[in-house]
Amino acid sequence: MSVTVQEAPAKQVSQWVYNDFNLNVATANGSGSQTSNNLLIRSLYKMGIPVTGKNLFPSNIQGLPTWYNIRLSKDGFLARRERVEIMICMNGATVAEDMESVVPGGIILYDDSLPVANHRKDVQYYPMPVKALVKAADVTYTLQRYVANMVYVGVAAFLLDIEMAEIKNALDWNFDGKPKPIQLNWSMVTAAYEWAQQTLVNDQPYRVRRMSGFNEGTVLIDGNSAGALGSVFAGFTFAAWYPITPSSSLAESMISYAAQTRREPETQKATYAIVQAEDELAAIGMVIGAGWAGARALTATSGPGISLMAEFIGFGYFTEIPAVIWDIQRMGPSTGLPTRTSQGDLLAAYFLGHGDGRHPVLLPADPTECFEMASTAFDLAERLQTPVFVLSDLDIGMNLWISKEFSYPETPLDRGKVLTAQQLDAFKEEHNGQRWGRYLDVDGDGIPYRTVPGTDHPAAAYFTRGTGHTPYATYSERASDWENNLQRLARKFETARSLVPAPILQEVDGARIAILSMGSNHPAVVEARSRLLDQGIPTSYLRLRALPINSEVRAFVERYERVYVVENNRDGQLYEILLTELPGLSTRLVSAAKCDGLPLSARWITEQITQ
Amino acid sequence: MTATPTRTARAPKLNPLGLEKTAYKGADSTLCNGCGHDSISARIINAAWEMGLKQQDVVKFSGIGCSSKTPAYFLGMSHGFNSLHGRMPSVSTGALVANRTLIGIGVSGDGDTASIGIGQFKHLVRRNVPMVYVVENNGVYGLTKGQFSATADLNQTLKYAGTNPYMPLDICLEALAANATFVARSFAGDAKQLDALLKAAIAHNGLAVLDVISPCVTFNNHESSTKSYAFGKEFEIPLHELSFVPSYDPIEITEEADETEVKLHDGSSLVLKRLGNDYDPTDKYLAYRTLEEARQQQKLLTGIFYIEPQTPSFVDTLQITDTPLAQLSQAQTRPSREALAQLMAKL
Numbered sequence A: 001m002s003v004t005v006q007e008a009p010a011k012q013v014s015q016w017v018y019n020d021f022n023l024n025v026a027t028a029n030g031s032g033s034q035t036s037n038n039l040l041i042r043s044l045y046k047m048g049i050p051v052t053g054k055n056l057f058p059s060n061i062q063g064l065p066t067w068y069n070i071r072l073s074k075d076g077f078l079a080r081r082e083r084v085e086i087m088i089c090m091n092g093a094t095v096a097e098d099m100e101s102v103v104p105g106g107i108i109l110y111d112d113s114l115p116v117a118n119h120r121k122d123v124q125y126y127p128m129p130v131k132a133l134v135k136a137a138d139v140t141y142t143l144q145r146y147v148a149n150m151v152y153v154g155v156a157a158f159l160l161d162i163e164m165a166e167i168k169n170a171l172d173w174n175f176d177g178k179p180k181p182i183q184l185n186w187s188m189v190t191a192a193y194e195w196a197q198q199t200l201v202n203d204q205p206y207r208v209r210r211m212s213g214f215n216e217g218t219v220l221i222d223g224n225s226a227g228a229l230g231s232v233f234a235g236f237t238f239a240a241w242y243p244i245t246p247s248s249s250l251a252e253s254m255i256s257y258a259a260q261t262r263r264e265p266e267t268q269k270a271t272y273a274i275v276q277a278e279d280e281l282a283a284i285g286m287v288i289g290a291g292w293a294g295a296r297a298l299t300a301t302s303g304p305g306i307s308l309m310a311e312f313i314g315f316g317y318f319t320e321i322p323a324v325i326w327d328i329q330r331m332g333p334s335t336g337l338p339t340r341t342s343q344g345d346l347l348a349a350y351f352l353g354h355g356d357g358r359h360p361v362l363l364p365a366d367p368t369e370c371f372e373m374a375s376t377a378f379d380l381a382e383r384l385q386t387p388v389f390v391l392s393d394l395d396i397g398m399n400l401w402i403s404k405e406f407s408y409p410e411t412p413l414d415r416g417k418v419l420t421a422q423q424l425d426a427f428k429e430e431h432n433g434q435r436w437g438r439y440l441d442v443d444g445d446g447i448p449y450r451t452v453p454g455t456d457h458p459a460a461a462y463f464t465r466g467t468g469h470t471p472y473a474t475y476s477e478r479a480s481d482w483e484n485n486l487q488r489l490a491r492k493f494e495t496a497r498s499l500v501p502a503p504i505l506q507e508v509d510g511a512r513i514a515i516l517s518m519g520s521n522h523p524a525v526v527e528a529r530s531r532l533l534d535q536g537i538p539t540s541y542l543r544l545r546a547l548p549i550n551s552e553v554r555a556f557v558e559r560y561e562r563v564y565v566v567e568n569n570r571d572g573q574l575y576e577i578l579l580t581e582l583p584g585l586s587t588r589l590v591s592a593a594k595c596d597g598l599p600l601s602a603r604w605i606t607e608q609i610t611q
Numbered sequence B: 001m002t003a004t005p006t007r008t009a010r011a012p013k014l015n016p017l018g019l020e021k022t023a024y025k026g027a028d029s030t031l032c033n034g035c036g037h038d039s040i041s042a043r044i045i046n047a048a049w050e051m052g053l054k055q056q057d058v059v060k061f062s063g064i065g066c067s068s069k070t071p072a073y074f075l076g077m078s079h080g081f082n083s084l085h086g087r088m089p090s091v092s093t094g095a096l097v098a099n100r101t102l103i104g105i106g107v108s109g110d111g112d113t114a115s116i117g118i119g120q121f122k123h124l125v126r127r128n129v130p131m132v133y134v135v136e137n138n139g140v141y142g143l144t145k146g147q148f149s150a151t152a153d154l155n156q157t158l159k160y161a162g163t164n165p166y167m168p169l170d171i172c173l174e175a176l177a178a179n180a181t182f183v184a185r186s187f188a189g190d191a192k193q194l195d196a197l198l199k200a201a202i203a204h205n206g207l208a209v210l211d212v213i214s215p216c217v218t219f220n221n222h223e224s225s226t227k228s229y230a231f232g233k234e235f236e237i238p239l240h241e242l243s244f245v246p247s248y249d250p251i252e253i254t255e256e257a258d259e260t261e262v263k264l265h266d267g268s269s270l271v272l273k274r275l276g277n278d279y280d281p282t283d284k285y286l287a288y289r290t291l292e293e294a295r296q297q298q299k300l301l302t303g304i305f306y307i308e309p310q311t312p313s314f315v316d317t318l319q320i321t322d323t324p325l326a327q328l329s330q331a332q333t334r335p336s337r338e339a340l341a342q343l344m345a346k347l
Ligand SMILES: Cc1ncc(C[n+]2csc(CCOP(=O)(O)OP(=O)(O)O)c2C)c(N)n1
Pocket: B064, B065, B066, B067, B068, B085, B108, B109, B110, B111, B112, B113, B136, B138, B140, B141, B142, B143, B144, B149, B216
């Protein structure tokens, strides 16, 4: 069914809105809209416009509604924004509510075969003859559904002034120069563009235009690709994983990047192994085994996988085995909302395991930090001989972010305190006559020395066990042995405080309140602070980049009357950790926690502080 | 130097590395006196010593249980990893991929393998991870004091656990179904056979499953149990007489009429002397049938049921460098500046 639209009043656009609006594309999952959306965002990015794309997709392969939200912000604000100025409706199931969601003065592009009941007076409509255009394009039946989405690319390009040359570049990039699909899609885009040019009166106010000053020195990438690339350049040698959204693409990207860059030149053999395990429990078991044997080993998973890993992580803490665990957080226990984001695993990751234990947790805020922290995580895991978490989330992991170009890692790999056969020989002499013991703290930092299997020395071997042990790794059930070992592990964790990435502080003269946050909330915090400043409320900001916290965090909190702890979970998990770690400062801390599956917005954060 | 010693002390026997057998011992066992597991440890010590394994090249793995404690009691100069209950397979997979030159010897229990660990066990078999996998099978949970395991006999009665109403799992059949390349059963009381099987298992380039009936003298050693000493001694039926001929042994093997020789990956061989039957351990259907019949008739049939020495091991399949992954340097594992620049340019 199609609806005829009233003739748009031939009004003069009084004010153009350039590079500053929100465009939302509603499609059905599995309809191939990803390519179309990528073309839009990539061409806008290449025009120098600060842009961000958030994919709101269902846990489903085909049919359920999906939205792709593209925000353009000439001022460089890249958080999720709730207001939608431009709606592209391609899905009949949601078209009614999608049309309602547009702000007054906004515009709506829609597939003219959708059942559209009534029209709002305060928005402009652009029906697109998708079926007719696809029919005219003469493509095989199976491909029709896919190219149909190219129609809105062409119409949007005309209405918004997106450079067609950049759309073509994006298409070439997307299909890696393969002429067939490029030609197929390009002819559809141009057909739609030409139709729009000939048919539409473009008197709506939204326009894009090339700009500079923001996208230079950046890349447009998702955090999982970045983490994968970072791990490949961090010299990982072993990875084991089990598929789970939103982490699968991290392992899959590793497979692709490693195949391109990690072959021994002479033999073309792999300098790494990536194993798809039978479950997450086996994945972490393999990683622990590989780390014990001297590999740089990692796994990537999400919440449900973390649950299965609990016993091994606790074991790794106690037996002091390096391991890196990427948790790309999603919502809830078991399946929860597997395609929605959250920061709900913080407490679980920090304390995972039974008995006493705590683990360093790295908190990347964007793809660039995913790249960098891939190295940091390995260095820390091997330096501290313990499992280290990297807590990303679906928003960072699977959405495209404009992120600082990655720089080549300059620091050498830190392989930690691993003794060679020669060093074993010299150990006594170099350590005041003390014989080497696997769990003996000779340096006072709580970190013992280890050997790896295969070390050619008669005294290199030791027995790794979850049971009680002495500093010499022999079995012990003595109370004092157990307690001393636990105290040493606590000492080691204190050492970790000064080794993990320090927080990033932005302090403002005259600010009496501050925001403390982490990870993917960063763009929303940045924008909220700007809004607050406009309202006369200057704020300082501490972005935590790791647990355990260091002394800077305490000093920061002490300097402000109120510190809002902003996080994307229900219970205020970071807030709870800070309460325990900063006794005496609890009255200054205010929890601002929200969990609805979406990235936090600047509006919500601002409200927490002003209301 | 005395010219004519009155009595010569008998020179201790030395292995190819010039070591005495005692050099292959571990810590003192803390298991119950007479526990079958200790006999198996003694066989592992003997096999490693006779083969002249360098202990630094060996890694020992286990899960949790009385059986899984035993790696502490042999090969004291080898790294050992007493992991989690049922999770030895994943740990050993990671370690052996990280360092492909290591010789892996794993010890598990029937609870550890057939109950909590059956999933990981079958995937380890399926991947053909190159290691020895000994199941010290006593049909009971020793360490947690006498509960039934998944290999306990149907209708068997235990002092505390009562009567077992469930069918047992047969570890050899499970291994075979998961495409194992080396499947054997033995009895802790059969030192000679166990020696030969352990050596062949060590020489095998792939996963070698050894299901060894190992009586728990404390919880499951009464005569009615198929996992007791009495039962084993009386009813063990060897399929063949086994001997292992190492690759360096200069003796030419002349295959006797009643002998079959199976060549192993490293040039050594396992010689099977027929015992009144015509068992061919490369015939998988025969292996299935033989195991199933033994299971139905509750016969303790021992020997090598199936062997396939040519299948690539997991490490071969991965196509990794000859240098152990764990020993690769930064120069070998961090791609170049240009490689990053190229990838960035493509983004
Ligand atoms: C996750 C977990 N669950 C339960 C236990 C308790 N547990 C320790 S040993 C064992 C059974 C061991 O039986 P088996 O593998 O047959 O070894 P055996 O002692 O008979 O040699 C159990 C259930 C544990 N250690 N870990």
